[in-house]
Amino acid sequence: MNKAQPHLHACLECDLLVNMPDAISHRTNVHCPRCNHSIAMGHNNAKQYVLATSFTALILMVVACTFSFISFSSNEQIRTINLLQTFTELYTQEYYFVAVLVFSFILLLPTLYLTSVCLIILSTFRGFEIVPSVGLGKLMSYILPWSMAEVFLIGVLVALIKVTSMADISLEPSFWAYVIFAPLFTHIVSVIDSHRLWDWIEQAGACSHG
Amino acid sequence: MHVHMVNSIKPKTAANSGLVNCLVCHQLAPIAATHCQRCNTALSSRVKNSVQISLSLLVTAILLYIPANIYPIMSTELLGKTTQSTIIGGIVLFLEHGSYFVAAVILIASVIVPIAKMFALAWLCYCATRADGIKQYELTQLYRVTEFIGKWSMVDVFVVAILVALIQLGEIMSIKVGFAATAFAVVVIMTMVSAHQFDTRILWDRVDQE
Numbered sequence: 001m002n003k004a005q006p007h008l009h010a011c012l013e014c015d016l017l018v019n020m021p022d023a024i025s026h027r028t029n030v031h032c033p034r035c036n037h038s039i040a041m042g043h044n045n046a047k048q049y050v051l052a053t054s055f056t057a058l059i060l061m062v063v064a065c066t067f068s069f070i071s072f073s074s075n076e077q078i079r080t081i082n083l084l085q086t087f088t089e090l091y092t093q094e095y096y097f098v099a100v101l102v103f104s105f106i107l108l109l110p111t112l113y114l115t116s117v118c119l120i121i122l123s124t125f126r127g128f129e130i131v132p133s134v135g136l137g138k139l140m141s142y143i144l145p146w147s148m149a150e151v152f153l154i155g156v157l158v159a160l161i162k163v164t165s166m167a168d169i170s171l172e173p174s175f176w177a178y179v180i181f182a183p184l185f186t187h188i189v190s191v192i193d194s195h196r197l198w199d200w201i202e203q204a205g206a207c208s209h210g
Numbered sequence: 211m212h213v214h215m216v217n218s219i220k221p222k223t224a225a226n227s228g229l230v231n232c233l234v235c236h237q238l239a240p241i242a243a244t245h246c247q248r249c250n251t252a253l254s255s256r257v258k259n260s261v262q263i264s265l266s267l268l269v270t271a272i273l274l275y276i277p278a279n280i281y282p283i284m285s286t287e288l289l290g291k292t293t294q295s296t297i298i299g300g301i302v303l304f305l306e307h308g309s310y311f312v313a314a315v316i317l318i319a320s321v322i323v324p325i326a327k328m329f330a331l332a333w334l335c336y337c338a339t340r341a342d343g344i345k346q347y348e349l350t351q352l353y354r355v356t357e358f359i360g361k362w363s364m365v366d367v368f369v370v371a372i373l374v375a376l377i378q379l380g381e382i383m384s385i386k387v388g389f390a391a392t393a394f395a396v397v398v399i400m401t402m403v404s405a406h407q408f409d410t411r412i413l414w415d416r417v418d419q420e
Contacts, residue, residue: 008238009238010223010224010229010231010236010238012231012233012236013350013353013354013410013411013414014223014346014350014410014411014413014414015223015224015225015231015411015414016221016222016223016414017222017223017224017229034221034414035346035347035350035410035414036347036350037350037354070372070376072376072377074379074383075379075382077379077382079376079377079378079379081375085375086368086371086372086375087371088375089371089374089375089378090374090375090387093374093386093387095387095392097392097395098367098371098387098391098392098395101367101395101399102367102368102371105364106368134248134249134250137234137235137249138234138235138249138251141234141235145360145402145406146361148361148368151361151362151364151365152368154315154362154365154368155364155365155366155367155368155369155371155372156368156372158312158315158316158365158369159372159373161312162304162309162312162369162373163373163376163377165307166383194235198235198236198237198248198249201248202248
């Protein structure tokens, strides 16, 4: 560990060494002076804010999975689907690979990401780790590029525009839960910068080991 | 540290200061270290064979983009009559029906974005191996755009997933997935991994050497 130079940071995109300021003011970004890569973002109350919004997002995800998603009626036939059927139907048509992808991208990975960040923040408060925080932090960095909640939302909107001309569509509670979940998830991701995240992980480790 | 002296003769980077940056937790370590002290990730100063890996994944993506466009992405059964539609065929169908917005979204997400991404990656790989002067800043910007738009191509796969789940009214109207959905999902994944494997720092190493 570099105890002598704790605030020295190498830019991920151009490798330039940057001296990190001790405090970054609320909602301002630190950019790399050479390639303009955004290195860190200041937030006055990040820990509580991220914990609260992640918890909200997890509740919304539970709501999105429990109620019905969209219902569709044509020629006096009605079909109502829930969120899970967007991939179980692919599975029954034997497109296992695409089914697993859709399940992971829209549901599993965003949920894992939010659960991990909640567990890390909780261990900094409570002084013991339920799951090792370092592992959770690594997991978060691997799954982040594959979380596609907002892309799925656009997909739903496009599909709806496509179907409205053929039949009557009614939007059910779980649809609205996902409509709030997707932008909220994107917002949470933008607040968690890796600097702060690894500070929390170090705090969590320090708490639990003495 | 003279980090703000961007135009000084030799910019101080992690590599020429005898340090190596961890790509997962962004902590600096001495260049001789094999694993990160904080998160135990294997360390290396630059991604090994970055250009070769990027290029090979890119070629895989280009090859798979052919079946993704030849095979039907879904087949619609309407009153016993089955029509199969490819990605391009779907766009033409929307244009004929007058839904220009949906046509535009699908065209951008499934045709323009993947092709633009492939060209951008090929250009980045070419510039990284070229000997003479390159524009680091512009290329880094191009890389950022490429990485950002990557997952948005998945929109088409999600649209198919929702339509397949929703429109299942037996013989009146039902939709089945086609092989192109799998091929297209793999194309998107390959281009995403390809972009992820590309190391922009090798572009900036030229500034060091000049």
